[in-house]
Amino acid sequence: MDKQTRLLHAGRHPERYDGAVNVPVFRASTILHPSVAAMESSGRTPFEGVRYGRFGTPTTFALEEAVAELEGGSHCIATSSGLAAITGTLMALLETGDHLLMTDSAYAPTRGFCDRVLARLGIETTYYDPRLGAGIAALIRPNTRLVFTESPGSLTFEMQDLPAIAQAAHAAGALVAIDNTWGVLHFQPFAHGADVSIQAATKYIVGHADAMLGTITTADKALWHRIKSSVAAFGASPGTEEMYLGLRGLRSLPVRLAQHFATARELTHWLESRPEVARVLYPPLPSDPGHDLWKRDFTGGCGLFGVILRPASKAAVDAMLDGFRHFKLGYSWGGFESLVIPTGGGSIHRTATEWAPEGPSLRFHAGLETAADLKADLEEGFGRLAAVGG
Numbered sequence: 001m002d003k004q005t006r007l008l009h010a011g012r013h014p015e016r017y018d019g020a021v022n023v024p025v026f027r028a029s030t031i032l033h034p035s036v037a038a039m040e041s042s043g044r045t046p047f048e049g050v051r052y053g054r055f056g057t058p059t060t061f062a063l064e065e066a067v068a069e070l071e072g073g074s075h076c077i078a079t080s081s082g083l084a085a086i087t088g089t090l091m092a093l094l095e096t097g098d099h100l101l102m103t104d105s106a107y108a109p110t111r112g113f114c115d116r117v118l119a120r121l122g123i124e125t126t127y128y129d130p131r132l133g134a135g136i137a138a139l140i141r142p143n144t145r146l147v148f149t150e151s152p153g154s155l156t157f158e159m160q161d162l163p164a165i166a167q168a169a170h171a172a173g174a175l176v177a178i179d180n181t182w183g184v185l186h187f188q189p190f191a192h193g194a195d196v197s198i199q200a201a202t203k204y205i206v207g208h209a210d211a212m213l214g215t216i217t218t219a220d221k222a223l224w225h226r227i228k229s230s231v232a233a234f235g236a237s238p239g240t241e242e243m244y245l246g247l248r249g250l251r252s253l254p255v256r257l258a259q260h261f262a263t264a265r266e267l268t269h270w271l272e273s274r275p276e277v278a279r280v281l282y283p284p285l286p287s288d289p290g291h292d293l294w295k296r297d298f299t300g301g302c303g304l305f306g307v308i309l310r311p312a313s314k315a316a317v318d319a320m321l322d323g324f325r326h327f328k329l330g331y332s333w334g335g336f337e338s339l340v341i342p343t344g345g346g347s348i349h350r351t352a353t354e355w356a357p358e359g360p361s362l363r364f365h366a367g368l369e370t371a372a373d374l375k376a377d378l379e380e381g382f383g384r385l386a387a388v389g390g
């Protein structure tokens with residue numbers, strides 16, 4: 001069965017719910033146990049079966065089963081946001097005295113957690129050039145426990161050679177985690193050497209900009225148990241409506257993503273030819289420096305890409321952005337709507353590499369509007385850019 005077909009079935013068990021197509025929203029904190037013996041027995045395997053709301057309900061387990069299928073992994077843990085999935089993984093796999101290798105292109109709050117929280121706990125982070133590949137070996141120390149990747153980086157779009165990084169990390173006894181939010185359906189992290197894969201399910205899995213959700217998927221059950229024990233100890237658990245929305249979004253993910261990808265391909269190709277544009281950051285474009293890795297490892301793409309304009313004044317770029325009809329100003333991505341954010345002016349913090357775009361830099365999300373309407377919106381935007389000038 002193709003993955004698109006498998007995702008329609010993943011995590012559903014209509015026979016358990018009187019034939020209902022969808023898994024119900026379970027509202028439960030307390031779960032009743034039929035006997036003392038049953039209560040004691042469930043306490044011996046606290047993360048299996050339904051025991052107490054915080055550890056998960058059938059709605060949670062359905063989402064976790066389906067995302068494990070999406071990622072091609074073994075087991076999954078649902079979290080209350082994408083960032084909670086990242087911090088939950090870091091807190092589970094690292095302890096005082098450990099060393100972490102973190103890609104310099106990481107999602108900004110991931111970096112913030114390393115610098116503010118992990119540092120305070122005596123866990124040292126070294127940021128590395130995302131394009132290093134096998135060269136990561138030179139940065140691995142005896143106490144390096146984890147190499148964290150994000151490919152492509154969700155702001156600057158560098159591709160990472162995950163198989164080469166995983167080989168070097170595993171040779172030194174370190175684990176490899178990936179933030180796979182961009183790759184979502186089109187990158188199989190475990191087939192490329194990852195031990196842990198994280199989704200900001202808030203983005204394409206939920207897909208409608210109406211819920212916060214994250215997932216941690218592992219290559220095997222032992223690693224799942226290790227991370228789950230730590231995540232559970234912190235006590236946060238995702239809301240049941242959110243998990244239902246994640247499951248609902250997952251069913252239409254392949255068709256939505258195909259449309260986002262087709263539109264982004266058309267727009268990026270067109271943008272590349274525009275005189276206002278210096279560079280387009282989108283690995284599916286043959287001109288992108290990460291294209292060969294993308295072609296080797298990915299089966300598709302999504303609607304998120306970057307654009308570096310030729311030098312223009314802030315006032316001109318602001319006028320371009322303020323007037324868009326469809327590309328609205330807002331954080332996040334992966335919903336049905338088109339979005340844009342400025343990514344220049346020192347807003348991106350790097351330490352191992354330089355991020356010095358030659359002109360104003362923007363990040364676009366191509367939503368489900370038609371490509372023709374989005375192109376017209378961009379074209380009008382270039383008109384405003386020229387009108388203000390400078």
Ligand SMILES: *Cc1c(COP(=O)(O)O)cnc(C)c1O
Binds near residue numbers: 083154182
């Ligand atoms: C948005 C995002 C996150 C965080 O997800 P939230 O659900 O907003 O916490 C993590 N990684 C990437 C790449 C993201 O784009």
